[in-house]
Amino acid sequence: MHEFSVMQGVVSAVLSALEGRSYDKVVSVKLVVGELTFLAKEQLRFAFHVLTEGTDLEGASIDIITKKAVVRCEKCGYRGGLRVDDDPRYHYALPVFLCPKCGGCVEIVEGKECFVESVVLEKEE
Numbered sequence: 001m002h003e004f005s006v007m008q009g010v011v012s013a014v015l016s017a018l019e020g021r022s023y024d025k026v027v028s029v030k031l032v033v034g035e036l037t038f039l040a041k042e043q044l045r046f047a048f049h050v051l052t053e054g055t056d057l058e059g060a061s062i063d064i065i066t067k068k069a070v071v072r073c074e075k076c077g078y079r080g081g082l083r084v085d086d087d088p089r090y091h092y093a094l095p096v097f098l099c100p101k102c103g104g105c106v107e108i109v110e111g112k113e114c115f116v117e118s119v120v121l122e123k124e125e
Ligand SMILES: [Zn+2]
Pocket: 073, 074, 075, 076, 077, 078, 099, 100, 101, 102, 103, 104
C-alpha cells in the first residue's frame, strides 16, 4: 500500500524533528496532502496509528488537510483548479490534466505535495 510507505516517511520525519526537544506528549500532527497524490485519507490515518505504535507519537491524533490542485496553462495563461466533473461515473477515474479554458496541456503547480505542517506538543509544567 502506497499510503503505508508515505506515512512511514512522515512518521520518521516527525520523530527525528522531535529529537532533543522536551515534551511530555505529542497531541497531534497536521499533515497537508495534495489532491493529486491520490492518497486515501482513511488509509493514511490507519497507517499512522499502526506505525506510531510504541513510539512517542502513539496516541497522537492526525489531522489530514487536503490541498486543492492548482495548474497553469502554457497556452492561455489560465491558473487555477482542475475541473472535476461531479459525475459518479468519474469518481474513480483520474482527472485529466487539461486546461479547463482552452483544452491545452497544463503544468501542475500545486497538488502533488505531502508534508507535515505542524506538530502540537504538550508539556506539563
Ligand atoms: Zn489554457
